Amino acid sequence: MARITLSNLRHSYYRNPKGPDDFALKEIDVTWEDGGAYALLGPSGCGKSTLLNIISGLLTPSEGRVLFDDKDVTNLPPDQRNIAQVFQFPVIYDTMTVYDNLAFPLKNRGVGASQIDSRVQAIAEMLDVTDMLSTRAAHLSPDNKQKISMGRGLVRDDVNVVMFDEPLTVIDPHLKWKLRSKLKELHQRVRATMIYVTHDQTEALTFADQVVVMQEGEVVQIGTPIELFDRPAHTFVGHFIGSPGMNILAGELKDGGAFLNGHNVALEGPVSGTDGAIEIGVRPEFVEFGPGGLPARVTNIADVGRHNVVEARIGDIPIKAKIEGDIPEVGSEVGVILKQDQTRAYRGGWLATEAQS
Amino acid sequence: MKTENQKAWFFVLPVLFLVAFNALVPMMTVVNYSVQETFGDNLFFWQGLDWFEQILRSDRFHAALGRQFLFTFMILIIEVPLGIIIALSMPRKGPWVPVCLVLMALPMLIPWNVVGAMWNIFTLPKIGLLGYLMNDTLGITYDMTQDPLAAWITIIVMDVWHWTSLVVLLSYAGLVSIPDAYYQAAKIDGASPWGVFRYIQLPKMKTVLTIAILLRFMDSFNIYTEPFVLTGGGPGNSTTLLSIDLVKIALGQFDLGPAAAMSLIYFAITLLVSWVFYTLMTKDDAK
Numbered sequence: 001m002a003r004i005t006l007s008n009l010r011h012s013y014y015r016n017p018k019g020p021d022d023f024a025l026k027e028i029d030v031t032w033e034d035g036g037a038y039a040l041l042g043p044s045g046c047g048k049s050t051l052l053n054i055i056s057g058l059l060t061p062s063e064g065r066v067l068f069d070d071k072d073v074t075n076l077p078p079d080q081r082n083i084a085q086v087f088q089f090p091v092i093y094d095t096m097t098v099y100d101n102l103a104f105p106l107k108n109r110g111v112g113a114s115q116i117d118s119r120v121q122a123i124a125e126m127l128d129v130t131d132m133l134s135t136r137a138a139h140l141s142p143d144n145k146q147k148i149s150m151g152r153g154l155v156r157d158d159v160n161v162v163m164f165d166e167p168l169t170v171i172d173p174h175l176k177w178k179l180r181s182k183l184k185e186l187h188q189r190v191r192a193t194m195i196y197v198t199h200d201q202t203e204a205l206t207f208a209d210q211v212v213v214m215q216e217g218e219v220v221q222i223g224t225p226i227e228l229f230d231r232p233a234h235t236f237v238g239h240f241i242g243s244p245g246m247n248i249l250a251g252e253l254k255d256g257g258a259f260l261n262g263h264n265v266a267l268e269g270p271v272s273g274t275d276g277a278i279e280i281g282v283r284p285e286f287v288e289f290g291p292g293g294l295p296a297r298v299t300n301i302a303d304v305g306r307h308n309v310v311e312a313r314i315g316d317i318p319i320k321a322k323i324e325g326d327i328p329e330v331g332s333e334v335g336v337i338l339k340q341d342q343t344r345a346y347r348g349g350w351l352a353t354e355a356q357s
Numbered sequence: 358m359k360t361e362n363q364k365a366w367f368f369v370l371p372v373l374f375l376v377a378f379n380a381l382v383p384m385m386t387v388v389n390y391s392v393q394e395t396f397g398d399n400l401f402f403w404q405g406l407d408w409f410e411q412i413l414r415s416d417r418f419h420a421a422l423g424r425q426f427l428f429t430f431m432i433l434i435i436e437v438p439l440g441i442i443i444a445l446s447m448p449r450k451g452p453w454v455p456v457c458l459v460l461m462a463l464p465m466l467i468p469w470n471v472v473g474a475m476w477n478i479f480t481l482p483k484i485g486l487l488g489y490l491m492n493d494t495l496g497i498t499y500d501m502t503q504d505p506l507a508a509w510i511t512i513i514v515m516d517v518w519h520w521t522s523l524v525v526l527l528s529y530a531g532l533v534s535i536p537d538a539y540y541q542a543a544k545i546d547g548a549s550p551w552g553v554f555r556y557i558q559l560p561k562m563k564t565v566l567t568i569a570i571l572l573r574f575m576d577s578f579n580i581y582t583e584p585f586v587l588t589g590g591g592p593g594n595s596t597t598l599l600s601i602d603l604v605k606i607a608l609g610q611f612d613l614g615p616a617a618a619m620s621l622i623y624f625a626i627t628l629l630v631s632w633v634f635y636t637l638m639t640k641d642d643a644k
């Protein structure tokens with residue numbers, strides 16, 4: 001187990017990268033504490049798998065260093081880093097039994113037979129696969145296969161970090177939930193540092209103590225799930241996390257006040273910087289309808305079960321609201337009220353208001 | 358309730374006709390010959406199973422069958438490992454992939470009798486490049502028209518040259534279908550190169566290798582054209598494989614009855630070995 005430090009990390013798949021666009025990873029500086037559960041969240045192609053492969057040693061970064069505790073492992077191959085990785089598709093050794101699959105990493109490292117046996121039995125019990133130990137791994141269902149590939153990572157007791165690369169992609173929806181809670185349970189039992197890569201916000205937010213949100217090779221925000229939801233540091237985080245995501249409304253900053261379609265909007269606090277175009281961000285959860293609000297017209301209503309998502313337009317600007325209880329009719333004129341302490345201004349994508357405590 | 362749709366039979370009919378005319382009918386004429394004796398003029402005499410007994414007891418048949426098994430065994434034991442090694446060393450990505458594939462496919466595109474003729478000219482002493490090189494430059498006596506061992510080496514090398522590509526291409530297809538994650542997982546698990554081959558590559562190649570071995574067995578067991586053009590079964594009878602012997606009996610001596618009986622035995626052996634091999638190889642998957 002170890003603390004993981006990524007220091008000034010950059011990576012390009014080109015031999016001679018010319019501009020910042022050639023970099024799949026742009027300047028990453030992160031420290032992950034020993035024993036933590038972290039998630040890397042971002043859309044496909046944001047560089048999260050590249051980052052994962054750099055940590056595991058399958059890729060060597062173009063610039064920067066990777067430290068496990070204080071040891072520089074940047075140039076070490078995967079098998080010398082004592083890491084484990086679970087892939088998108090379950091990787092199992094078809095011809096071996098479940099037992100041999102779990103024992104394989106230990107056998108390759110020359111561990112004694114009795115020690116192998118006790119480790120394999122312990123891990124099998126943790127994963128609830130004890131009754132399958134003598135079956136051939138090829139005959140297992142996908143979720144059990146994925147459990148075995150997790151087990152191969154956990155079986156070594158010297159593992160620095162276990163990494164998961166979208167491990168639930170091929171698992172049936174009703175088993176995803178089970179496997180996810182298994183994973184959480186495992187983390188509490190073995191206390192290894194775990195990094196979970198996904199583009200699914202539910203997976204990231206339920207698994208991790210801390211979520212790293214990435215976009216186009218950059219880390220846009222690191223925080224607890226609550227922090228990411230409450231105060232997104234970037235419009236991307238606001239939009240990517242939440243369902244539906246944050247409303248990002250084109251507005252204007254004039255004489256120290258924010259204006260939306262010509263109407264003054266109260267923000268959570270003072271805005272830094274000069275007058276000009278800004279974006280006003282507010283989550284649909286904090287949008288209400290009522291008298292005295294910004295004039296708008298309801299354009300669409302989607303019933304998503306426990307609540308309704310009401311779409312309206314303030315002039316030309318679309319806005320979504322999550323409403324429980326009474327909903328206005330489509331086509332009706334309504335007043336839109338934005339909850340002040342949840343209404344923030346963004347400039348160039350980045351948060352520009354200060355919170356009033 | 359499910360109603361059975363009898364119309365489906367009509368769709369099978371064309372295939373049935375096709376198979377009947379290109380396989381069943383010719384096969385039955387052979388069966389017909391195999392139990393009768395004829396002296397021409399369409400006169401036939403019932404012979405029962407005499408021809409079968411005669412063939413099965415004949416030393417000549419035993420010798421040809423032995424040579425046939427030896428030949429097939431030799432080429433399989435060379436072509437399969439060699440094919441896998443070549444497939445493993447071919448690039449998985451990049452501009453060299455098509456180049457390698459075309460190079461590999463080339464020998465298989467050459468008509469079989471041309472292969473025989475090529476190797477004949479190539480290996481003849483005095484006039485052939487290889488023959489000249491061996492005898493006159495290196496001073497090693499090499500004459501496949503006189504020496505049985507040289508003839509055997511030549512037909513085996515020729516077959517390896519002609520058909521290893523098939524094993525290579527099929528193995529390669531199996532190899533490139535392995536996702537990168539398997540190799541990465543093996544690296545992380547600390548597997549040795551042999552471990553990667555034994556537990557990842559070989560199991561993933563198993564299906565295509567089964568087909569490759571099956572095809573190479575059937576083709577090599579029925580081989581005729583190339584050795585016939587190259588050695589004509591000689592020197593003596595040393596390279597007279599089953600099919601060459603069969604043609605000698607059927608068209609050389611015009612013994613249609615024994616030849617027909619021999620064809621059926623030949624066919625039964627090919628079928629039996631293929632079936633046993635295929636059943637053994639696929640047994641695990643069915644479990």
